[in-house]
Amino acid sequence: MNTTVTAGTAGVSERQTATAPQPAREDTAVREGVTVGMPFADDPKFRLRNVEVFYGVDRAIKNISLDIARNEVIAFIGPSGCGKSTFLRCLNRMNDSIDICRVKGSLQLDDLDLYDPKRDVVELRARVGMVFQKPNPFPKSIYDNVAYGPRIHGLANRKSDLDDIVENSLRKAGLWNEVKDRLDAVATGMSGGQQQRLCIARAIAVSPEVVLMDEPCSALDPIATARVEELIAELSESYTIVIVTHSMQQAARVSHRTAYFHLGHLVEVNQTDKVFTAPEHSLTESYITGRFG
Ligand SMILES: Nc1ncnc2c1ncn2[C@@H]1O[C@H](COP(=O)(O)OP(=O)(O)OP(=O)(O)O)[C@@H](O)[C@H]1O
Numbered sequence: 186m187n188t189t190v191t192a193g194t195a196g197v198s199e200r201q202t203a204t205a206p207q208p209a210r211e212d213t214a215v216r217e218g219v220t221v222g223m224p225f226a227d228d229p230k231f232r233l234r235n236v237e238v239f240y241g242v243d244r245a246i247k248n249i250s251l252d253i254a255r256n257e258v259i260a261f262i263g264p265s266g267c268g269k270s271t272f273l274r275c276l277n278r279m280n281d282s283i284d285i286c287r288v289k290g291s292l293q294l295d296d297l298d299l300y301d302p303k304r305d306v307v308e309l310r311a312r313v314g315m316v317f318q319k320p321n322p323f324p325k326s327i328y329d330n331v332a333y334g335p336r337i338h339g340l341a342n343r344k345s346d347l348d349d350i351v352e353n354s355l356r357k358a359g360l361w362n363e364v365k366d367r368l369d370a371v372a373t374g375m376s377g378g379q380q381q382r383l384c385i386a387r388a389i390a391v392s393p394e395v396v397l398m399d400e401p402c403s404a405l406d407p408i409a410t411a412r413v414e415e416l417i418a419e420l421s422e423s424y425t426i427v428i429v430t431h432s433m434q435q436a437a438r439v440s441h442r443t444a445y446f447h448l449g450h451l452v453e454v455n456q457t458d459k460v461f462t463a464p465e466h467s468l469t470e471s472y473i474t475g476r477f478g
């Protein structure tokens with residue numbers, strides 16, 4: 186990854202960092218809007234500033250600012266309920282489908298305002314694809330699952346073009362050899378690990394720029410998990426990947442940077458090896474050493 190990430194004193198949080206010194210290592214308090222480490226990047230894919238998310242009157246995300254670099258794999262970790270999925274869903278407006286959910290702040294993908302009311306959300310989700318915790322193939326054939334997105338977005342004019350997209354996507358997802366002779370079989374009859382790789386193939390079939398993954402391996406056995414992790418490494422050559430995981434080993438294996446969330450705050454973002462060997466914030470340290478979570 187050649188994008189430079191920069192310390193928390195850069196970017197829009199100047200307002201907060203100018204007035205609030207970074208917490209000392211012993212300090213277990215979280216200062217709102219202050220993230221220790223390297224939350225910013227030069228020329229980011231996502232530029233997220235002062236993001237807050239409410240469910241009704243409850244504030245689930247508390248003034249978070251973060252850049253996500255191009256072609257980086259960034260892992261979101263933290264205790265259950267700290268807001269990882271909520272923050273992830275902001276990145277392709279998946280929260281729109283939750284009636285009581287309201288998102289505030291500035292969220293940009295390249296130069297686009299993600300929350301511009303005129304934004305075509307279907308088009309946005311083709312650029313920012315998502316893979317969920319539980320594989321959710323459509324009750325259609327393997328072929329039709331992968332062809333679904335390219336068809337609705339008009340990406341293939343001829344059957345042979347569509348065949349190529351389906352084959353390439355299944356190859357990239359590491360599934361082609363297992364399914365090439367049964368593309369007409371119904372997808373829901375595959376194993377869990379195969380279904381998850383099919384969902385990844387479906388997500389990448391529309392050539393997204395970003396893939397969001399919310400605990401993509403939590404329902405998989407170690408072999409299927411290893412296959413998906415290999416895939417993440419391969420995909421990171423062409424895509425930006427944001428992965429939520431409860432497995433710190435997984436975050437350590439697949440990500441360049443790791444972001445630690447706590448009660449709706451973004452406490453620390455740093456290079457992954459630093460987070461796991463020399464965390465800057467005492468809350469991060471408590472979490473990675475298993476003192477809570
Ligand atoms: N649809 C919803 N309606 C109301 N509150 C919600 C909704 N989804 C999440 N929340 C609340 O927002 C907070 C953050 O939840 P979120 O699901 O983002 O956490 P998480 O870090 O992904 O947790 P987990 O690791 O358990 O998946 C929690 O307090 C949760 O109860």
Ligand SMILES: [Mg+2]
Nearest residue numbers: 269270271429
């Ligand atoms: Mg979650």
